[in-house]
Amino acid sequence: MFLARVFTLYPEIFPGPLNKGLYGKAMSENIWDLKTINIRDYTTDKHKTVDDTPYGGGSGMLIKPDVLGSSLDKNLKTGEKIIYFSPKGKLFNQSIAKKISKLSVINLICGSFEGVDQRVIDSRNIEEVSIGDFVLSGGETAVFIFLDAVLRLIPGVVGNNYSIEEESFENGLLEYPQYTKPQIWEKKSVPEVLLSGDHAKIKDWRLSQSEAITRDRRPDLWQKYKKD
Protein backbone atom coordinates (compact mmCIF):
# COMPACT_ATOMS: atom_id res chain seq x y z
CA MET A 1 0.00 0.00 0.00
CA PHE A 2 1.32 3.42 -1.02
CA LEU A 3 0.11 6.20 1.29
CA ALA A 4 0.14 9.88 0.28
CA ARG A 5 -0.49 12.39 3.06
CA VAL A 6 -1.31 15.86 1.82
CA PHE A 7 -0.96 18.88 4.12
CA THR A 8 -3.17 21.64 2.78
CA LEU A 9 -5.43 24.55 3.67
CA TYR A 10 -7.95 23.27 1.08
CA PRO A 11 -8.64 19.60 1.90
CA GLU A 12 -12.05 19.81 0.22
CA ILE A 13 -10.50 19.84 -3.27
CA PHE A 14 -8.98 16.35 -2.79
CA PRO A 15 -8.96 13.70 -4.21
CA GLY A 16 -10.21 15.73 -7.21
CA PRO A 17 -8.64 14.38 -10.41
CA LEU A 18 -6.92 11.63 -8.40
CA ASN A 19 -10.28 9.91 -8.10
CA LYS A 20 -10.64 9.28 -11.84
CA GLY A 21 -11.07 5.75 -13.32
CA LEU A 22 -7.69 4.12 -12.91
CA TYR A 23 -6.80 5.74 -9.59
CA GLY A 24 -10.24 5.37 -8.01
CA LYS A 25 -10.16 1.68 -8.85
CA ALA A 26 -6.63 1.25 -7.50
CA MET A 27 -7.68 3.00 -4.30
CA SER A 28 -10.65 0.66 -3.83
CA GLU A 29 -8.22 -2.24 -4.33
CA ASN A 30 -6.03 -0.82 -1.53
CA ILE A 31 -3.07 -0.26 -3.83
CA TRP A 32 -2.85 3.32 -2.61
CA ASP A 33 -4.55 5.70 -0.22
CA LEU A 34 -4.78 9.46 0.21
CA LYS A 35 -5.06 11.22 3.56
CA THR A 36 -5.58 14.97 3.66
CA ILE A 37 -4.54 16.95 6.70
CA ASN A 38 -6.02 20.39 7.14
CA ILE A 39 -3.15 22.59 8.35
CA ARG A 40 -5.71 24.94 9.92
CA ASP A 41 -6.71 22.20 12.41
CA TYR A 42 -3.33 22.70 14.11
CA THR A 43 -3.74 26.37 14.99
CA THR A 44 -3.85 27.25 18.66
CA ASP A 45 -5.56 30.66 18.76
CA LYS A 46 -9.27 31.28 18.62
CA HIS A 47 -9.05 32.93 15.18
CA LYS A 48 -7.34 29.81 13.73
CA THR A 49 -4.49 31.89 12.32
CA VAL A 50 -2.32 29.96 9.85
CA ASP A 51 -0.32 32.81 8.33
CA ASP A 52 1.53 35.96 9.26
CA THR A 53 3.56 38.79 7.67
CA PRO A 54 7.21 38.23 6.69
CA TYR A 55 10.03 39.55 8.91
CA GLY A 56 12.06 42.09 6.99
CA GLY A 57 9.00 43.31 5.16
CA GLY A 58 7.57 42.47 1.78
CA SER A 59 4.21 41.68 0.40
CA GLY A 60 2.11 38.64 1.18
CA MET A 61 1.84 36.25 4.06
CA LEU A 62 3.68 33.10 5.13
CA ILE A 63 2.41 29.92 6.74
CA LYS A 64 3.52 29.97 10.39
CA PRO A 65 6.18 27.43 11.44
CA ASP A 66 4.46 26.44 14.70
CA VAL A 67 1.21 25.54 12.92
CA LEU A 68 2.81 23.67 10.02
CA GLY A 69 5.35 21.98 12.33
CA SER A 70 2.65 20.70 14.62
CA SER A 71 0.52 19.42 11.71
CA LEU A 72 3.53 17.37 10.58
CA ASP A 73 4.61 16.14 14.01
CA LYS A 74 1.14 14.94 14.92
CA ASN A 75 0.64 12.96 11.71
CA LEU A 76 3.83 11.37 10.54
CA LYS A 77 6.47 9.01 11.85
CA THR A 78 10.16 9.94 12.00
CA GLY A 79 12.16 9.06 8.92
CA GLU A 80 9.30 9.51 6.46
CA LYS A 81 10.03 11.59 3.40
CA ILE A 82 8.48 15.06 3.31
CA ILE A 83 8.20 17.21 0.21
CA TYR A 84 7.31 20.88 0.09
CA PHE A 85 6.17 22.11 -3.32
CA SER A 86 8.00 25.30 -4.18
CA PRO A 87 9.27 27.09 -7.30
CA LYS A 88 12.77 27.02 -5.80
CA GLY A 89 12.79 23.26 -5.39
CA LYS A 90 14.52 20.60 -7.42
CA LEU A 91 12.81 20.21 -10.78
CA PHE A 92 10.41 17.26 -10.83
CA ASN A 93 10.93 14.64 -13.53
CA GLN A 94 10.20 11.02 -14.45
CA SER A 95 13.18 9.64 -12.55
CA ILE A 96 12.06 11.35 -9.30
CA ALA A 97 8.52 10.01 -9.93
CA LYS A 98 9.96 6.50 -10.23
CA LYS A 99 11.89 6.78 -6.96
CA ILE A 100 8.84 8.08 -5.10
CA SER A 101 6.63 5.29 -6.52
CA LYS A 102 8.82 2.76 -4.68
CA LEU A 103 8.20 4.29 -1.22
CA SER A 104 5.36 3.24 1.06
CA VAL A 105 4.62 6.72 2.48
CA ILE A 106 5.09 10.22 1.12
CA ASN A 107 4.14 13.47 2.86
CA LEU A 108 3.31 16.41 0.62
CA ILE A 109 3.01 20.01 1.79
CA CYS A 110 1.02 22.51 -0.26
CA GLY A 111 2.18 26.06 0.27
CA SER A 112 -0.17 29.01 -0.02
CA PHE A 113 0.22 32.79 0.01
CA GLU A 114 3.95 33.63 -0.32
CA GLY A 115 5.12 30.28 1.04
CA VAL A 116 6.21 28.89 4.42
CA ASP A 117 8.66 29.87 7.17
CA GLN A 118 12.13 28.53 6.26
CA ARG A 119 12.73 27.09 9.75
CA VAL A 120 10.17 24.29 9.28
CA ILE A 121 11.82 23.26 6.01
CA ASP A 122 15.23 23.11 7.71
CA SER A 123 14.22 21.51 11.00
CA ARG A 124 12.02 18.73 9.56
CA ASN A 125 14.45 17.82 6.79
CA ILE A 126 11.98 18.73 4.07
CA GLU A 127 12.88 18.39 0.41
CA GLU A 128 11.70 21.14 -1.94
CA VAL A 129 10.32 20.10 -5.30
CA SER A 130 9.21 22.34 -8.18
CA ILE A 131 7.00 21.15 -10.99
CA GLY A 132 8.29 23.77 -13.43
CA ASP A 133 9.67 27.26 -13.94
CA PHE A 134 6.45 29.14 -13.30
CA VAL A 135 4.59 30.33 -10.21
CA LEU A 136 1.30 28.81 -9.03
CA SER A 137 -1.00 30.26 -6.40
CA GLY A 138 -0.75 27.16 -4.22
CA GLY A 139 0.81 23.71 -4.00
CA GLU A 140 -2.46 21.78 -4.49
CA THR A 141 -2.31 21.65 -8.30
CA ALA A 142 1.36 20.69 -8.02
CA VAL A 143 0.32 17.73 -5.82
CA PHE A 144 -2.19 16.60 -8.46
CA ILE A 145 0.50 16.61 -11.13
CA PHE A 146 3.08 14.99 -8.86
CA LEU A 147 0.78 12.17 -7.71
CA ASP A 148 -0.59 11.62 -11.21
CA ALA A 149 2.96 11.00 -12.44
CA VAL A 150 3.83 8.79 -9.43
CA LEU A 151 0.69 6.67 -9.05
CA ARG A 152 0.68 5.30 -12.59
CA LEU A 153 4.14 3.81 -11.92
CA ILE A 154 2.94 1.75 -8.95
CA PRO A 155 2.50 -1.89 -9.98
CA GLY A 156 -1.15 -2.81 -10.51
CA VAL A 157 -2.37 0.75 -11.15
CA VAL A 158 -1.95 0.80 -14.94
CA GLY A 159 -2.98 -2.57 -16.41
CA ASN A 160 -0.43 -2.99 -19.15
CA ASN A 161 3.06 -2.45 -17.73
CA TYR A 162 4.56 -2.58 -21.19
CA SER A 163 2.95 0.73 -22.12
CA ILE A 164 4.79 2.40 -19.24
CA GLU A 165 8.20 1.10 -20.33
CA GLU A 166 7.84 2.43 -23.89
CA GLU A 167 6.97 6.00 -22.93
CA SER A 168 8.69 9.35 -23.24
CA PHE A 169 11.72 9.79 -20.90
CA GLU A 170 11.99 6.05 -20.15
CA ASN A 171 15.10 5.69 -22.31
CA GLY A 172 16.08 9.37 -22.16
CA LEU A 173 14.17 10.11 -25.37
CA LEU A 174 10.73 11.45 -26.29
CA GLU A 175 8.21 8.97 -27.67
CA TYR A 176 7.94 8.12 -31.39
CA PRO A 177 4.69 8.98 -33.23
CA GLN A 178 1.83 6.48 -32.93
CA TYR A 179 -1.00 5.57 -35.31
CA THR A 180 -4.26 3.63 -35.14
CA LYS A 181 -7.14 2.68 -37.46
CA PRO A 182 -8.32 3.67 -39.99
CA GLN A 183 -5.24 2.92 -42.06
CA ILE A 184 -6.11 5.78 -44.44
CA TRP A 185 -7.59 8.95 -42.96
CA GLU A 186 -8.12 12.18 -44.94
CA LYS A 187 -6.05 10.57 -47.72
CA LYS A 188 -3.09 10.10 -45.36
CA SER A 189 -1.79 6.59 -44.80
CA VAL A 190 0.09 5.43 -41.70
CA PRO A 191 3.86 4.94 -42.25
CA GLU A 192 4.48 1.84 -44.41
CA VAL A 193 6.99 0.28 -42.03
CA LEU A 194 4.31 -0.13 -39.32
CA LEU A 195 2.29 -2.35 -41.66
CA SER A 196 5.30 -4.51 -42.57
CA GLY A 197 5.05 -6.92 -39.64
CA ASP A 198 8.86 -6.78 -39.43
CA HIS A 199 9.39 -6.17 -35.70
CA ALA A 200 13.12 -5.42 -35.90
CA LYS A 201 12.52 -2.86 -38.63
CA ILE A 202 9.66 -1.29 -36.66
CA LYS A 203 11.88 -1.03 -33.59
CA ASP A 204 14.63 0.68 -35.63
CA TRP A 205 12.14 3.10 -37.17
CA ARG A 206 10.68 4.01 -33.78
CA LEU A 207 14.12 4.60 -32.29
CA SER A 208 15.18 6.83 -35.18
CA GLN A 209 11.91 8.81 -34.89
CA SER A 210 12.44 9.18 -31.14
CA GLU A 211 15.97 10.41 -31.72
CA ALA A 212 14.96 12.91 -34.38
CA ILE A 213 12.12 14.35 -32.26
CA THR A 214 14.31 14.62 -29.18
CA ARG A 215 17.16 16.26 -31.11
CA ASP A 216 14.74 18.75 -32.62
CA ARG A 217 12.57 19.62 -29.61
CA ARG A 218 14.73 19.00 -26.56
CA PRO A 219 18.42 19.70 -27.14
CA ASP A 220 18.95 19.38 -23.36
CA LEU A 221 17.71 15.75 -23.33
CA TRP A 222 19.54 15.02 -26.56
CA GLN A 223 22.92 16.12 -25.16
CA LYS A 224 22.41 13.88 -22.11
CA TYR A 225 21.30 10.91 -24.25
CA LYS A 226 24.37 11.19 -26.48
CA LYS A 227 26.70 11.31 -23.46
CA ASP A 228 25.25 8.22 -21.70
Ligand code: SAH
Ligand atom coordinates in the same frame (compact mmCIF):
# COMPACT_ATOMS: atom_id res chain seq x y z
N1 SAH B 1 7.03 33.37 -2.99
C1 SAH B 1 7.28 32.11 -3.61
C2 SAH B 1 6.07 31.67 -4.45
C3 SAH B 1 4.86 31.30 -3.64
S1 SAH B 1 3.58 30.64 -4.63
C4 SAH B 1 8.51 32.24 -4.50
O1 SAH B 1 8.73 33.28 -5.09
O2 SAH B 1 9.25 31.25 -4.64
C5 SAH B 1 2.53 29.87 -3.46
C6 SAH B 1 2.68 28.37 -3.31
O3 SAH B 1 2.38 27.73 -4.54
C7 SAH B 1 4.05 27.88 -2.92
O4 SAH B 1 4.23 27.90 -1.54
C8 SAH B 1 4.10 26.47 -3.49
O5 SAH B 1 3.60 25.52 -2.58
C9 SAH B 1 3.17 26.55 -4.69
N2 SAH B 1 3.90 26.65 -5.96
C10 SAH B 1 4.00 27.76 -6.74
N3 SAH B 1 4.73 27.52 -7.83
C11 SAH B 1 5.13 26.24 -7.78
C12 SAH B 1 5.92 25.40 -8.62
N4 SAH B 1 6.47 25.84 -9.76
N5 SAH B 1 6.12 24.12 -8.24
C13 SAH B 1 5.59 23.66 -7.09
N6 SAH B 1 4.84 24.40 -6.25
C14 SAH B 1 4.61 25.67 -6.58
